[in-house]
Amino acid sequence: MIQMFHVSKTYPNKIVALTNINLEIPSGEFVFLSGPSGSGKSTLLRILFGMERPTSGEVIIHGMRITHPRFKKIHHLRRIIGFISQDFKLLRDRTVWENVALALEVVGCPPQEIKKKVGEILLRVGLQERGRDSILSLSAGEQQRVIIARALVNQPLLILADEPTGILDTRMKEEMMGLLLDFHQNGTTILLATQDRELLQKFPYRVIPLQGGRRMDIIEEEVQEEG
Amino acid sequence: MIQMFHVSKTYPNKIVALTNINLEIPSGEFVFLSGPSGSGKSTLLRILFGMERPTSGEVIIHGMRITHPRFKKIHHLRRIIGFISQDFKLLRDRTVWENVALALEVVGCPPQEIKKKVGEILLRVGLQERGRDSILSLSAGEQQRVIIARALVNQPLLILADEPTGILDTRMKEEMMGLLLDFHQNGTTILLATQDRELLQKFPYRVIPLQGGRRMDIIEEEVQEEG
Amino acid sequence: MSQFFRYALFRAFRNMRGNLFPNLTAIGIISISLLLASIFSLIALNFSYFLKRWEEKIGVIVYLKKETSVNEVEEVLTRIRELQGVESVKYISPFDAMAFLEDRLGEQRSILDGIRPKILPPSIEIDLRREYRTSAQIKELISRIKTIPNIEEVQYGHEWVETFSGLNHFMHLTQWVLGGLLLAAIIFIISNTIQLTISSRREEIEVMKMMGASPAFIQIPFYIEGLIQGLLGAGLAISLLFLLYEILLQSLTPLLKGWISPIPIFFFSGETIVAILAGGMVLGLFGSFIASMRVLR
Amino acid sequence: MSQFFRYALFRAFRNMRGNLFPNLTAIGIISISLLLASIFSLIALNFSYFLKRWEEKIGVIVYLKKETSVNEVEEVLTRIRELQGVESVKYISPFDAMAFLEDRLGEQRSILDGIRPKILPPSIEIDLRREYRTSAQIKELISRIKTIPNIEEVQYGHEWVETFSGLNHFMHLTQWVLGGLLLAAIIFIISNTIQLTISSRREEIEVMKMMGASPAFIQIPFYIEGLIQGLLGAGLAISLLFLLYEILLQSLTPLLKGWISPIPIFFFSGETIVAILAGGMVLGLFGSFIASMRVLR
């Protein structure tokens, strides 16, 4: 369960990224975030991940009031979230396997379990044979799949995905959406920010449209759902 | 004029990215490179940019035999090429303006000209008001536009673009394509690698399909042009 | 918890191996800083030992009249012994004085050929209690001695006494001021050097934070690294210093035999070496603590 | 071309300002390295000056029989003057000898009270030409002197001669071996430190290469940076050394007046300071050269 009350974000350079966002996403829902470049999609996701504090408003995730000025347990919050984002890159001097395993190491997962889980997720993203390769030897699309694997390997309760399919080809795009839908079926809440009209048209989930720092009307939302 | 003769590339980890590519692109042509993830699109562009040497074969660009073992003037080659690529990032501790200006500084452009050209190109990509902002304060799509501006600011003779529109929204995608077409109109050769079926369908240019390290048949090329 | 530390240790070693170059640089720089500091303390140690030996030499010499009889000498000795501040007294006969003179002249003793000891005056050397070795108190003592009969002249190394207190003062000042400056410089250098090695892993730290790593998980390997760097740096510094010390001593001792032999040159004691190693570890830990505060925010 | 350099200079300064922290660290580390090296050379300089003064003292003393007449002394002087390797001779009368003895005994000169100069023997001091100041040649000279009549004894500081050649040998060894090691260590440290400052801009270098920057365009600002770092580091080192030197001298001189005054302690000459500054620049340049070779590939 994610709740946002009157959340606004104005960056120090006076850019208003979000104005008065009110949102409730029940556990297990699949939601799209959409809007043009600069409309605040990534800002909203970063706030949910505790990377950015809203200028005003409150955010409650799974009962944690993460906007509380003395909220200190950000790492507890992050352990239940899988964030698929270009913001934090893969480590270029490590192998594919090591990059994915790091997500489990930092939460103190025992070695055997790491081995099992990393093997499984690499199989799911089609990189089972690239585990020992360096990140530098992957194509752009392959790197994107490692980022997805890293975010999902720890079976998060909540998945935040920022344009996860932008540079994937059609087949891979479908496979990755399939992977996310599997998680969804198992009860994971999913927030997916995308500008890909194909995706929005194909999947009948709720779309939260953002527009240059103000929430658009529900009317417009319906228009887009039809288009 | 770009010529590739029997170009093959096998990476040290035995992945065959390109096999026996023969290609001739006359000056001024607009060409698409397409193929699924891992099919060698970026590898081909990196070879043309002198970032990677082919395992065998010859490449001649504007009369420069860049595959010659004693070819030393890579920086001369790069000065006539604008490479839109995720491979070399923007400098995060500089402003938008500084990032774009760097491309002119390194070729010894006088300050007044730098000022004029950077101003013009930022206007073209719609970031005229963000010049003084830090790269870190840009959204993903805005950063991608800075990368485009940086590649184009020096009026290159040849543009290599690797998935330049992957994370742009529809309006921006069209504007950026418009920008590339303007350059094309002025005689610039353009090689654009993309998996975006929308683009391939919309623009009637030659498509060079790559597939997992071997050139696909012309028959298949035609199939895709129809699809 | 033990597994946590085992894993932290494992990561610290892996990081050091993976970042061999900045780590070696850090160790080298730490060891040079500590070498400088140890050279300084070694010099201070030897100098203060030298001063202590010198202090022991501060004494008063009383020359007796040449015709003083043995009984009279006995009386003078007894009266001096009773004075406040006198530790011990020693009678130097004219023969002893002659022997001393010959010894003092060394190679040039030939010029004494034909001199009879008899013409030299007998004298008494007075050792003072430590707390009476100050200018003022010595002067008072001397005025008392002068009242004793049969005394020709009283001498004391008054220049020495003044030099001595001056040097002692200087030593203390230097030790605290220079030592403090040196410590500050070392902490600055070590923390900055360690910061450079941490900076080179800023990306990794960033990613680990995003994956939900606890602050302790991120920092503890750096503390361990700092500890190890400090320990290795201190060990290297002591080894280098010992090497230098040995080379210097080995080359100089046979050459200067009988010349500096009364001033032995010491190396640190075992306890001091352990203390330096521990100090290196503390500095490394402290340096990585400061550095990680700055880098990890 | 001039514009190219002006721009390179501009970029070097901008880089240094933008990367203030690694640059200050580099300068600090360079200056500490150079400080170490300068302390070493300053000690060597003073030691070798001390040795030179000592060398001048190597001489032979000839004691004459007590009853030697003035004419006979004249003859001995003439014959000695004619010997090979003799630079100059000086007659020391018994009165001179007495004065020397009193001087040598200092505070304890009272023991000489009542001694007549007459009982001391007259002597002749011989200064040797520099090239004759070796053990073997002095021994030969002495055997010649001994054939001259009216001579009681011939003495020479043979321990001194041996010590002296030993020390001279040691000095040369130390200067070359230790100096070489120090230089290697300094180059290692400086190039590694500069490499760390360059590494922190690896991304920028990468991007500039991709934009078509020529290798010279990328490297020259780093060379300029290295040059400036070396210059500032050397300047800082000399300033620190001078401060140390002044503090030491100021505090010690009044205390040890008459004690070490025959051994003046020197600071570097103006030319040497310029040479050290130039050396710092060369080291910085060389360090950034090695570093950029490694980082820029």
Ligand SMILES: Nc1ncnc2c1ncn2[C@@H]1O[C@H](COP(=O)(O)OP(=O)(O)OP(=O)(O)O)[C@@H](O)[C@H]1O
């Ligand atoms: N750290 C920051 N400082 C200042 N402004 C920022 C910062 N981050 C984002 N912005 C601005 O806030 C607005 C929203 O940015 P955000 O990254 O949320 O957009 P977005 O919807 O993710 O866009 P895109 O689709 O291009 O990724 C943009 O105009 C951006 O320039």
Ligand SMILES: Nc1ncnc2c1ncn2[C@@H]1O[C@H](COP(=O)(O)OP(=O)(O)OP(=O)(O)O)[C@@H](O)[C@H]1O
């Ligand atoms: N440096 C490298 N070392 C080893 N293998 C590499 C290297 N770079 C690329 N490859 C491999 O070569 C193949 C082609 O890579 P390339 O980046 O050219 O693909 P691409 O067509 O650009 O794919 P994408 O659409 O995902 O960017 C991939 O399988 C990739 O893993």
Ligand SMILES: [Mg+2]
């Ligand atoms: Mg975004």
Ligand SMILES: [Mg+2]
């Ligand atoms: Mg690619």
